[in-house]
Amino acid sequence: MNRREFFHGGAAAGAGILNAFPYHLFAATAKKQASDRVKLGPKGVELSRLAMGTGTNGSGGSSNQTKKLGLGGVADLFQSGFDQGVTFWDCADQYGTHPHAKESLKRVPREKVTILSKTHASTEKEMKADLDRFRREMGTDYIDILLLHCMLDGDWPEKKKGAMNVISEAREKGVVRTHGTSCHTIEALRTAAKTPWVQVDLARINPAQVAMDADPATVISVLKQMKAAGKGVIGMKILGAGRLRDKVDECLQFALSLDCVDCFTIGSESRAELADLVRKIPAASTRG
Secondary structure (H helix, E strand, O other): OOOHHHHHHHHHHOOHHHHHHHHHHHOOOOOOOOOEEEEEEEEEEEEEEEOOOOOOOOOOEEEEEHHHHHHHHHHHHHHHHHOOOOOOEOOOOOOOOOOHHHHHOOOOOHHEEEEEEOOOOOHHHHHHHHHHOOOOOOHHOOOOEEEEEEOOOOOOHHOOOHHHHHHHHHHHHOOEEEEEEEOOOOOHHHHHHOOOOOEEEEEEOOOOOOOOOOOHHHHHHHHHHHHHOOEEEEEOOOOOOOOOHHHHHHHHHHHHHOOOEEEEEOOOOHHHHHHHHHHHHHHHHHHH
């Protein structure tokens, strides 16, 4: 089996393909670390290769992280990541994790971390309100990466025009450093690839087509278009929304092998789980 056969033959069949994962096809020559410094997209926003996700089953203003760990527990998790060089925080209004970021910023210097958040705003009025509220909730004057959250339709730029205008103006003023989308359908992803406003995209990718927009080969082809256009790509659903947690090594190696994915986010729910990811990433990046 070669990589093309893996993509077009077995990967679409689901998690079962990982029982015979072809490690040699995805082995790299140099080790990668969770703490590697990556410059993302046209604005070159610097961050760690691994992002600390905070939205496992995130909806309605809460997530596994907020419910299990609470304000202090999430701050402890962020602190643990920071101490290991993982300085990229993946937050969202939908997850309710802005106050947790604020608590964490009492412990670490703001300029030493990269904060991503996401908005459901569509109009100018909604976006202005979100921008003010998000910064107040997180205790920061600026947001490093701001994404339009969960794009589903191929015509999302028309529906989100007002919000996009406000975000663009905020970037010009330094209130937002870079911006883009998170996508949850292949139509939305394809639109993001050809939309100049999108500087960064958060895309669902894993080798087993679990919680993804399409089969891996199709998604990767779109992500390659994004990279060719100079956009930054952040991978998500690396472990299939937790359904591939028994195949962590395989999923990590797959993500680390993709030259169309700059970095990725995984939502750890304990310091032990985070430490395990940090330990496994270099091993997975070169496993043969």
